Amino acid sequence: MASSSLICETGPWKDLRAHVEDIKKTHLRELMSDTERCKSMMVEFDGILLDYSRQRANLDTLNKLYNLAETAHLKEKISRMFNGERINSTENRPVLHIALRAPRDSVINSDGKNVVPDVWQVLDKIRDFSERVRSGAWVGATGKVLKDVIAIGIGGSFLGPLFVHTALQTDPEAIEFAQGRQLRFLANVDPIDVARNIAGLNPETTLVVVVSKTFTTAETMLNARTLREWISAALGPQAVAKHMVAVSTNLTLVEKFGIDPNNAFAFWDWVGGRYSVCSAVGVLPLSLQYGFSVVEKFLKGASSIDQHFYSAPFEKNLPVLLGLLSIWNVSFLGYPARAILPYSQALEKFAPHIQQVSMESNGKGVSIDGVPLPYETGEIDFGEPGTNGQHSFYQLIHQGRVIPCDFIGVVKSQQPVYLKGEMVSNHDELMSNFFAQPDALAYGKTAEQLLNENVPQPLIPHKTFSGNRPSLSLLLPLLNAYNIGQLLAIYEHRIAVEGFVWGINSFDQWGVELGKSLATQVRKQLHASRKKGEPVEGFNFSTTTMLTRYLEESADVPKEDCTILPKM
Numbered sequence: 131m132a133s134s135s136l137i138c139e140t141g142p143w144k145d146l147r148a149h150v151e152d153i154k155k156t157h158l159r160e161l162m163s164d165t166e167r168c169k170s171m172m173v174e175f176d177g178i179l180l181d182y183s184r185q186r187a188n189l190d191t192l193n194k195l196y197n198l199a200e201t202a203h204l205k206e207k208i209s210r211m212f213n214g215e216r217i218n219s220t221e222n223r224p225v226l227h228i229a230l231r232a233p234r235d236s237v238i239n240s241d242g243k244n245v246v247p248d249v250w251q252v253l254d255k256i257r258d259f260s261e262r263v264r265s266g267a268w269v270g271a272t273g274k275v276l277k278d279v280i281a282i283g284i285g286g287s288f289l290g291p292l293f294v295h296t297a298l299q300t301d302p303e304a305i306e307f308a309q310g311r312q313l314r315f316l317a318n319v320d321p322i323d324v325a326r327n328i329a330g331l332n333p334e335t336t337l338v339v340v341v342s343k344t345f346t347t348a349e350t351m352l353n354a355r356t357l358r359e360w361i362s363a364a365l366g367p368q369a370v371a372k373h374m375v376a377v378s379t380n381l382t383l384v385e386k387f388g389i390d391p392n393n394a395f396a397f398w399d400w401v402g403g404r405y406s407v408c409s410a411v412g413v414l415p416l417s418l419q420y421g422f423s424v425v426e427k428f429l430k431g432a433s434s435i436d437q438h439f440y441s442a443p444f445e446k447n448l449p450v451l452l453g454l455l456s457i458w459n460v461s462f463l464g465y466p467a468r469a470i471l472p473y474s475q476a477l478e479k480f481a482p483h484i485q486q487v488s489m490e491s492n493g494k495g496v497s498i499d500g501v502p503l504p505y506e507t508g509e510i511d512f513g514e515p516g517t518n519g520q521h522s523f524y525q526l527i528h529q530g531r532v533i534p535c536d537f538i539g540v541v542k543s544q545q546p547v548y549l550k551g552e553m554v555s556n557h558d559e560l561m562s563n564f565f566a567q568p569d570a571l572a573y574g575k576t577a578e579q580l581l582n583e584n585v586p587q588p589l590i591p592h593k594t595f596s597g598n599r600p601s602l603s604l605l606l607p608l609l610n611a612y613n614i615g616q617l618l619a620i621y622e623h624r625i626a627v628e629g630f631v632w633g634i635n636s637f638d639q640w641g642v643e644l645g646k647s648l649a650t651q652v653r654k655q656l657h658a659s660r661k662k663g664e665p666v667e668g669f670n671f672s673t674t675t676m677l678t679r680y681l682e683e684s685a686d687v688p689k690e691d692c693t694i695l696p697k698m
């Protein structure tokens with residue numbers, strides 16, 4: 131394929147298009163009756179079992195997808211990523227989050243320099259700092275141990291660490307290390323988020339970690355200034371040095387803000403924000419909460435998947451298979467969304483994290499060469515843990531729109547409960563649903579079955595399930611730091627696979643800029659109107675009306691020196 135031609139113009143793409151009609155002839159019910167087919171659609175790596183037999187696909191589909199991958203130069207693109215080439219061409223940067231979790235002795239070059247020693251220098255610094263804070267060797271301005279941490283950050287500087295923290299919170303090993311400590315995340319610029327995060331905390335025992343790749347993000351910087359004020363007001367300005375540290379690629383701005391560069395933890399522009407959880411962005415707050423040894427296991431889990439992704443043949447490669455199946459669903463079967471349904475409350479923040487990684491990466495309208503795309507890329511990701519989701523949006527998934535689902539289950543619960551006299555343990559109850567839902571979606575229920583059950587005729591259309599709704603299942607042995615790292619890397623690489631085949635740049639995010647710059651204009655207007663009484667000007671009728679109403683009706687709220695102590 132010539133570098134500027136679009137993937138949709140190639141033979142394998144057209145072949146898959148034609149193949150859709152064949153696949154549509156066979157209901158999933160029938161596909162599932164072919165045991166050989168199902169056997170070939172189960173793949174295992176490092177304890178994780180993937181079953182994709184409930185995809186609307188047969189072996190022919192898979193072969194055609196492999197042809198598409200080859201035509202898209204998928205293997206070469208993966209190698210270019212691992213080799214540190216500047217594949218994020220619009221920002222002229224390599225994409226090397228795999229280096230963040232590489233073993234100490236590995237060599238990953240970027241511009242002829244091995245980046246792994248730099249990564250480990252920061253990891254060692256985090257290990258040392260977090261141990262000092264946890265042991266009480268590093269104390270706050272009044273000599274008290276810093277047992278609580280607020281991590282300020284947004285987007286990629288927030289969602290990944292929050293997902294991992296939430297997943298570890300009930301892991302027995304992690305709990306041991308987190309005794310007496312709290313980790314909170316302040317992301318939204320909404321003052322309510324500030325109030326909720328500082329509620330019940332004492333500045334004397336709190337460490338604030340400001341996490342921002344650029345150190346310019348408006349929300350994060352305002353929240354950082356707000357908490358700096360919270361600390362200064364209580365303990366004096368000199369306390370900031372003991373109570374605030376930073377994670378950033380921009381150490382100059384960190385210093386300007388007033389944080390000692392010695393208390394800053396670096397990362398590099400070859401780490402995309404949404405791919406940064408394995409950098410100091412995630413490793414620092416998580417190590418403060420759980421200790422570095424737990425976080426190191428998380429990095430090892432991710433690294434195991436990195437090696438697998440790099441070297442396994444496509445037919446056995448979990449991220450490649452998942453990525454290709456997503457392309458099949460989005461680009462050929464025409465299903466625009468994907469539900470991420472972990473049957474584990476510990477994974478409640480997994481879907482929100484993947485939402486950002488996936489939608490910010492692959493929600494693009496032009497090819498990597500800037501050519502407008504005649505096909506859609508990316509998918510609408512959403513999700514909730516089961517069984518909660520079953521009582522929320524599954525109705526639509528079963529009888530309304532077709533939404534391919536990822537079911538994620540865990541063999542051993544982090545917190546098993548078996549009540550005397552119950553038929554099954556609580557975890558078995560949860561997992562009964564994990565196993566039942568994919569079949570309900572695939573098989574459905576026919577009018578004939580309902581008639582046999584003596585369902586009254588008028589209800590038959592309402593109780594019929596068409597079935598034929600695709601899903602895949604991932605079964606994890608446990609949910610510990612290692613498995614959480616594996617899960618993260620599987621999804622990160624799946625998203626890269628999709629972008630590589632669609633021929634887009636999955637590693638830039640220009641689409642977030644326009645809204646930010648318009649907010650700057652509004653911010654200036656609010657300032658001018660509130661301070662100098664200037665009328666709203668330069669906006670369209672709709673925005674002018676709304677802004678004017680907002681200014682009028684909020685005229686009585688405090689404008690200056692508003693207390694930042696929580697009223698809750």
Ligand SMILES: O=P(O)(O)OC[C@H]1O[C@](O)(CO)[C@@H](O)[C@@H]1O
Pocket residue numbers: 284285286287341342343344345346347350403404490639642
């Ligand atoms: O880490 P930073 O530079 O504060 O950016 C926060 C987030 O904002 C974004 O740029 C989107 O607005 C994300 O890509 C990024 O993760």
